[in-house]
Amino acid sequence: MTSMDTAFTEPSAPLKKSIFFIPALIAGGGFLFFIILAATGHPEKAWLAYLTNFMFFTILSCGGLLFSTLMHFTKAKWSHTFAAVAEAFSAFFPVSFVLFISLFIGHNYVFPWTGQDLHGKEVWLNVPFLFARDGVAFLILYSLGFGYLYHSFKFKLKTAPKNTRLKAFLFKRFEQCSQDPEIIKRRMTVFAGWYMFAFAMCLSLIGFDLVMSADPHWYSTLFGAYTFIKAIFAGFGAIILLVSLLHLNPKVPFTLTPAQLADMSTLFFGFSIVWGDFFYSQFVVIWYGNIPEESAYIIKRTMTQPWNILAWTVFLGCFVLPFIILLSRKIKQSPKCMVVISSCVLAGLWIEHFLLLGPSFLAHDSTKFPIGIGEIIITLGFLALFSICILAYFKELPESLKINSGKVA
Numbered sequence: 001m002t003s004m005d006t007a008f009t010e011p012s013a014p015l016k017k018s019i020f021f022i023p024a025l026i027a028g029g030g031f032l033f034f035i036i037l038a039a040t041g042h043p044e045k046a047w048l049a050y051l052t053n054f055m056f057f058t059i060l061s062c063g064g065l066l067f068s069t070l071m072h073f074t075k076a077k078w079s080h081t082f083a084a085v086a087e088a089f090s091a092f093f094p095v096s097f098v099l100f101i102s103l104f105i106g107h108n109y110v111f112p113w114t115g116q117d118l119h120g121k122e123v124w125l126n127v128p129f130l131f132a133r134d135g136v137a138f139l140i141l142y143s144l145g146f147g148y149l150y151h152s153f154k155f156k157l158k159t160a161p162k163n164t165r166l167k168a169f170l171f172k173r174f175e176q177c178s179q180d181p182e183i184i185k186r187r188m189t190v191f192a193g194w195y196m197f198a199f200a201m202c203l204s205l206i207g208f209d210l211v212m213s214a215d216p217h218w219y220s221t222l223f224g225a226y227t228f229i230k231a232i233f234a235g236f237g238a239i240i241l242l243v244s245l246l247h248l249n250p251k252v253p254f255t256l257t258p259a260q261l262a263d264m265s266t267l268f269f270g271f272s273i274v275w276g277d278f279f280y281s282q283f284v285v286i287w288y289g290n291i292p293e294e295s296a297y298i299i300k301r302t303m304t305q306p307w308n309i310l311a312w313t314v315f316l317g318c319f320v321l322p323f324i325i326l327l328s329r330k331i332k333q334s335p336k337c338m339v340v341i342s343s344c345v346l347a348g349l350w351i352e353h354f355l356l357l358g359p360s361f362l363a364h365d366s367t368k369f370p371i372g373i374g375e376i377i378i379t380l381g382f383l384a385l386f387s388i389c390i391l392a393y394f395k396e397l398p399e400s401l402k403i404n405s406g407k408v409a
Contacts, residue, residue, distance in 0.1 A: 019391060023384040030381010037374055038106065047109040048361040049375045052353040053382035054103070055210060056234070058096045059203065059227075060346075060386070063235015064089030065145050066199050068152070069192035078263050081256065084156070084400045085246065086239045090149060091389040093142040100138060103210075104131060112360045113216040125216055130209050137202040144198050148191035154184050157399070166396035203228035211353070214360035218297040222285070226278040233275040233318075234349050236268045241342040242390070244335035246401065254401045258333035265332035269322060272345070276319040300359050306369045310355040317348030350379070 038046035068083040070076075103110050107127050118125055153170055154177075162168045204224025212223045220226075244261070246254040286294045302311045321344055331337045351371070358370040394401060 020388055023387045023391065026384035027381050027388060030378050030384065033374065033377045034381065037378075042374075043106065043109050044361050044364075045370075045374060046378070047106040048354070048357055048370070049378040050106070051103065051110055051210065052350070052357060052375075053379055054096070054099050055206075055353050056350050057092060057382055057386045058100075058206075059231035059234050060238045061089040061092035061096060061235075061389075062141065062145075062199060062203065063231040063233070064239055065148075066196065066232060066235055067239055069145075069148055069195045072148075072152075072188060073192045073196065078260065081260060082239055082243060082264055085243050085254075086235075087149060087152070088242075088390045088393040088397075088400065089235070089238065090145055091393040092386055093145060095385060095389055097135075097138050097142060100135065101131075109361070110210075112214055112363070116216065118216055121216060125213055134206060134209055137198075137205050141195070141198045141202040144191055144195040148188060148195055151184050151188045151191060154179075155181075157397075164396045164398075199231070200225075200228050203231050211356055214357050215297055218294055220282045220285075220294075222278060222282045226282060229271070229275055229278050230349060230352075233268075233271045234346060236264070236271055237342040237345045237349075240264055240268055240338050241346065244339045244342070247335045248339070252401055256335065261335060261338060262329055262332040265326060265338055268342070269326040269332070272319060272322040272326070276323070279315075279319070301355055305367060307355060307359060310351055310358075310370075314348045314352045314355060317344045318352070321345070 034046050034050060037043075064086045067079070067086045071079040071083050104127070108114050111125075111127065111130075113125055114127070123129075150170075150173075154174055157167060157170060157174075162171050204227055207224050207227025211227070212219060240261075243254070243256060243264075246252045247256045247261075283298055286298060301307045322341055325331055325337075325341060331341075354370050354375075362368065362370060
């Protein structure tokens with residue numbers, strides 16, 4: 001039995017439209033506050049919060065689908081329950097692309113290097129070329145992700161009723177394509193492999209262009225790899241958080257066994273170590289290479305107020321906490337404990353984006369703490385928007401909350 005042979009069964013009724021009301025209200029309020037903040041004298045703070053949340057929720061969505069492609073590609077036998085839920089994160093892809101294009105509106109604030117003397121880097125760091133290459137990268141990544149999902153649904157929806165518009169559309173398309181299971185599996189594997197490759201390439205590019213370039217005179221050759229490793233770590237944490245919340249909700253027909261959650265938590269624990277290694281490796285290269293011109297970037301973010309507070313928070317929340325606590329198998333089997341731990345890690349990775357971007361965006365007042373009520377409100381708006389995408393996915397595909405394993409073809 002493999003994840004590609006998993007079929008949805010016992011479909012639930014589609015979610016009621018009323019469940020979208022509160023998230024929609026919060027999302028609307030958050031983006032309205034962003035517009036007000038950007039238009040009333042603090043555009044740099046507004047766009048810092050926007051870019052931080054765009055990056056954070058984009059890596060969650062990309063890392064979530066990566067789990068499904070990775071499990072399919074490796075023919076994992078334990079992960080079909082998680083993969084079915086993780087695929088819901090792909091619903092954020094179209095929204096992420098629109099949010100990326102919207103960055104152009106604030107490009108004078110999103111890219112602090114605009115108007116600076118870049119000492120020959122103008123060929124690479126110019127706004128039209130940046131949006132062109134990153135836009136193409138996103139389109140390729142998201143297209144491969146949807147291609148993988150399309151073929152995956154040919155297996156998972158074969159016994160599902162046509163009771164939503166998405167399923168009716170998909171079944172109509174399925175009737176026009178090959179139904180040979182072996183051909184579908186091969187295509188899934190091809191799309192999964194290319195998605196994983198594009199994931200590494202695209203996230204590396206985005207890390208260089210949207211985060212590292214905020215300080216255009218500093219660079220790290222490991223920053224691209226660090227970005228996509230962080231995306232995997234964050235995606236796995238978001239999956240654990242979502243499945244644990246679904247399991248704890250008695251109204252949702254979704255259940256986990258302790259062994260399943262322990263396996264996923266062990267994988268999460270492993271990537272906390274990998275993330276910590278990449279986090280450290282970037283800086284140790286500067287130290288043993290004795291590169292003083294690159295040390296100012298590190299010193300400002302780890303030794304000066306208020307950034308050192310954020311640096312220690314990220315280190316403790318994303319590495320020390322999970323490394324120590326997740327040594328216990330009993331904790332890894334507890335949904336309530338994993339909700340707390342995964343939430344702490346995700347909060348730490350969200351703060352980490354402020355740590356990386358804040359000193360460049362707030363250079364005129366770099367001693368002021370970068371996270372206030374305004375940033376929280378904007379973040380709640382993004383979180384609500386992300387939640388709406390996931391709820392919309394479950395509304396169209398309620399069977400993904402109740403699955404069992406089919407026989408090997």
